[in-house]
Amino acid sequence: MKKIEAIIKPFKLDDVKEALNDMGIKGMTISEVKGYGRQKGHKEIYRGAEYIVDFIPKVKIEIIVDATQVDEVIETICKAAQTGKIGDGKIFVLPVDEVIRVRTGEKGEEAI
Amino acid sequence: MNSGDTAFMLVATALVMFMTPGLALFYGGLVRSKNVLSTIMQSFICLGLISLIWVFYGYSLAFGPDIGGFIGNLDFALLKGIGLTPGPYSDTIPDLLFVAFQMMFAIITPALITGAFAERMKFTAYILFALMWSTLVYLPVCHWVWGGGWIGAHGALDFAGGTVIHINSAAAALVVAIVIGKRKGYGKEPFHPHNLTMTILGASILWFGWFGFNAGSALAAGDIATLAFFTTQVAAGSAALSWVVAEWMLQGKPTTLGAASGAVAGLVAVTPAAGFVGPVSAIIIGLVAGVICYLAVLLKSKLRYDDALDVVAVHGVGGLWGALATGLLASTAWNPGGADGLFFGNPKLFAVQAYGAFATIIYSMIVTFIILKVIGAIVGLRVDVEAEVGGLDLAEHSEAGYTM
Numbered sequence: 001m002k003k004i005e006a007i008i009k010p011f012k013l014d015d016v017k018e019a020l021n022d023m024g025i026k027g028m029t030i031s032e033v034k035g036y037g038r039q040k041g042h043k044e045i046y047r048g049a050e051y052i053v054d055f056i057p058k059v060k061i062e063i064i065v066d067a068t069q070v071d072e073v074i075e076t077i078c079k080a081a082q083t084g085k086i087g088d089g090k091i092f093v094l095p096v097d098e099v100i101r102v103r104t105g106e107k108g109e110e111a112i
Numbered sequence: 113m114n115s116g117d118t119a120f121m122l123v124a125t126a127l128v129m130f131m132t133p134g135l136a137l138f139y140g141g142l143v144r145s146k147n148v149l150s151t152i153m154q155s156f157i158c159l160g161l162i163s164l165i166w167v168f169y170g171y172s173l174a175f176g177p178d179i180g181g182f183i184g185n186l187d188f189a190l191l192k193g194i195g196l197t198p199g200p201y202s203d204t205i206p207d208l209l210f211v212a213f214q215m216m217f218a219i220i221t222p223a224l225i226t227g228a229f230a231e232r233m234k235f236t237a238y239i240l241f242a243l244m245w246s247t248l249v250y251l252p253v254c255h256w257v258w259g260g261g262w263i264g265a266h267g268a269l270d271f272a273g274g275t276v277i278h279i280n281s282a283a284a285a286l287v288v289a290i291v292i293g294k295r296k297g298y299g300k301e302p303f304h305p306h307n308l309t310m311t312i313l314g315a316s317i318l319w320f321g322w323f324g325f326n327a328g329s330a331l332a333a334g335d336i337a338t339l340a341f342f343t344t345q346v347a348a349g350s351a352a353l354s355w356v357v358a359e360w361m362l363q364g365k366p367t368t369l370g371a372a373s374g375a376v377a378g379l380v381a382v383t384p385a386a387g388f389v390g391p392v393s394a395i396i397i398g399l400v401a402g403v404i405c406y407l408a409v410l411l412k413s414k415l416r417y418d419d420a421l422d423v424v425a426v427h428g429v430g431g432l433w434g435a436l437a438t439g440l441l442a443s444t445a446w447n448p449g450g451a452d453g454l455f456f457g458n459p460k461l462f463a464v465q466a467y468g469a470f471a472t473i474i475y476s477m478i479v480t481f482i483i484l485k486v487i488g489a490i491v492g493l494r495v496d497v498e499a500e501v502g503g504l505d506l507a508e509h510s511e512a513g514y515t516m
Contacts, residue, residue, distance in 0.1 A: 044304070045363055047373060047422060048410045051302040 001096040001109065002070050006061045007033065008081040008089040013059050019080040020063070023072060026112075029062045039087030058089060064096055064112055113197065114204035120333035121205050121213060127324025128216035132159055132223050134317025138376070139227050141311030142421050144303060146503025147231045148513035154230075154238055155223035161242055162219040167191055170218055170246065171211050174254040175201065181262035183252050202331045213328060214254075221250050221277045227421030228285035229292050229493075231303075232500055235508045237493045244483045245284060249476050253280050257468070268468040269442055269450055269461065271340065272329035274384025274434040275472050282428030283476035285419060291484045292493050294418035296500050303420075308369055315372035319348055322379045326386040336447055340386035343394035344379065347386075350398025351378025355406045362410075370406070373426060377405035380430035384465075385438040388450040393441035400437070401430050432469055439465030 008016060013030065020028065034055035041054040065073055074091055082088055101111040136155035143151045162170070169189045176184030188194060191211065199207025222242045233241075256263040257276045270276060295303070305311060326344045330337035355374025360366045381401035382394055389397070408425035419425070439462030442453040452458040487493060494500070499507030506512060 044302075045359070045365055045367055046305055046369055048359065048363065048406065049413055050363070051304065053302075 001099060001112070002065055002067050003094040003096045004061075004063045004065060004070065004073055004077075005092040005094065006063075006077050006081070006089065007035070007058050007091075008061065008077070009083065009087065010057055010059045012081045012083070013061075015080040016061065016077055019076045020073070023076050025063060025065065025069075025073065027063075031060050031062075033058050033060045037087075037090065056087065064099055066109055066112065113206070114332070117202075117204040117332045117334075118206065118209060120337070121209050121328060121331065124324035124328025125209065125213045125216055127321045128213065128220070128328065129159070129321075131216075131318055131321035131325065132156070132220045134314050134321055135220060135223055136314070137310050138314030138318060138372075139230060139311075139421055141307040141309070141314060142227075142305045143230050144503070145306040145514055146505055146512075148306065148505065149511050150235070150504035150508055151226065151230050153235070153509065154226040154233075155220075157239070158219045158223045158242060161239065162222065162246055163215060165243065165246055166211070166215040166218055170251055171214065173247075173251040174218070175211075175214065175259040178255070178260040181256070181260075181265060183255050183261070184259055204332055210331070213331075214258075217273055217277060217325075218246060218250060218254070221281050222246055224277070224281040224423060224427055225285045225288060227423040228289040228419045230420040231295050231504065232494050233292060234492060234495050235504075236491050237487050240487045240491065241288075241483060244487070245480065248483065249280065249284065249479050250276075253472055253475065256472075263468040263471065266464050266468065267451065267461070268464045269388055269438050270384045270435070270468070271387040271438075272326045272383045274380070274431050274438070275469055278380045278383060278427040278431030279435060279469050279472050280476050282424050282426075282431055283473040284480040285423035286417070286428065287477050287480040288484060289417050289419040289424070291481065291488075294416075295420065296497060298418045299416070305369065312368060312372050315375055319375055319379060322348070322383075326383060330387055336387045336449070339390075339446060342391055343382055343386045343389060343397075346391055347382035347394040347398035347401070348375045348378040350395045351375060351381065351402035351405075354399045354402030356402075358403045358406045373409075373422070374402040374406070377401045377426050377430040380427050381434035381437065383431070384434045385441065388438055388442040388447050390441075390443055390446045393437075393443070397434065397437045397441065401433055404433060405430050432473075435465050435469040436462065439463070 034057055036054050041052050044051045099111040100107050132155055136152040140148045140152040172186050172188035173184045176188045179185050194207050196206045201210050254276050255261040257270050327337040327341040352371045352375040355370050356366045359370045378398040378401050381397050405426050408429040409422050440453045440455050442450050443456050444452050451461050454462040
């Protein structure tokens with residue numbers, strides 16, 4: 001089992017969610033995060049004083065999938081989240097030791 | 113006694129009262145969230161503190177029988193002799209109502225200064241400051257202009273308090289900002305306004321209340337109140353627009369805070385002129401105020417003093433422009449009880465306006481400096497670094513404005 005963490009542009013969340021739904025991904029966890037990479041921050045102006053804000057709002061999606069699905073999920077997210085401009089985000093793939101469904105106590109792939 | 117005037121002045125007085133909480137929200141939204149309550153409190157507590165001072169001796173020192181053109185005496189202390197029949201300052205409303213109306217002006221003036229030292233002054237020091245500054249600066253200057261003192265005697269025009277309130281508080285604000293020093297991190301870390309929607313709401317309440325402030329200064333529900341009401345609206349609107357246009361041209365974006373700041377700048381600038389100029393003059397006053405106050409804000413960041421919420425740029429520059437503009441644009445065609453300005457053939461008025469304004473600036477700056485030195489020696493002006501970093505809400509009031 002693998003965990004896929006995708007950092008994407010907030011306005012792309014709906015597209016990514018629908019694309020993942022269409023390929024049969026049944027659940028996900030999202031959070032609003034801030035960060036920066038190659039994309040520079042933006043400018044804010046308050047009473048003439050200009051500030052460069054480094055941390056840009058992004059959405060982080062976390063999904064746990066069977067190892068065989070990883071490539072398809074990555075492709076789906078990339079396709080849905082891409083604008084071609086700098087700042088589209090990153091995807092991380094991590095190993096997952098165990099998954100437990102709290103209600104029933106099921107473990108492993110059954111619990112995803 | 114006139115029931116129409118009395119009804120109007122009761123409402124106008126309540127409108128001016130509402131400006132102080134409006135100012136609290138205006139300032140509160142501009143600071144960081146950890147200081148929102150301490151900033152609001154500095155304005156709000158004036159509603160308590162200054163009300164009492166006003167009754168005990170404030171009204172008497174400002175409007176009591178004159179001593180040498182400088183200050184009133186204590187004949188009216190504890191409002192002795194103030195009744196419900198018309199008094200010396202108004203023929204058609206109860207004397208006590210005039211006392212109440214003027215009380216609201218005395219309340220908001222020290223609150224205006226708080227923007228300069230936001231996010232770093234001890235509350236005990238602030239209370240002492242409000243008490244001493246009101247007593248030693250506001251009451252004398254109020255007397256000079258309106259209470260039978262020397263500036264009024266020279267024929268200076270200050271319809272609703274451009275000199276008494278705005279120039280006076282801004283001169284003090286500059287001194288406090290310099291004496292108390294910059295906020296920790298000033299110029300290194302950004303100080304973002306934490307809630308601009310709150311600031312816009314506050315500015316809107318100020319604008320609304322300002323109709324009471326300016327139109328009410330006519331002390332009667334009639335022609336001059338109507339003139340002041342109208343000039344207030346068009347000056348504020350013009351300044352909101354011109355500030356936004358100026359920043360759009362210079363910095364590329366029209367900001368909401370610019371519109372709100374411009375409106376306040378226009379309200380400040382039209383305050384001394386409101387009942388003495390016509391509508392077109394008021395538009396000129398507003399358009400100029402929006403641009404020069406915006407430029408003054410830009411200049412501040414070059415001069416590197418930390419007037420946190422731009423009291424000097426908005427109230428000082430706007431107030432000074434308003435006082436001088438009254439000397440240019442006042443017209444007896446609109447108000448026969450006023451005077452003609454420079455543009456209407458009377459250069460003397462312009463000179464008198466400048467004289468009164470600069471005398472007020474000098475007096476306010478000197479006495480404010482002395483007050484700060486005294487308070488600094490007694491209790492200290494600033495919170496310690498730990499309290500400043502953690503926020504004044506928690507350190508000074510044991511409260512938080514927002515909980516997660």
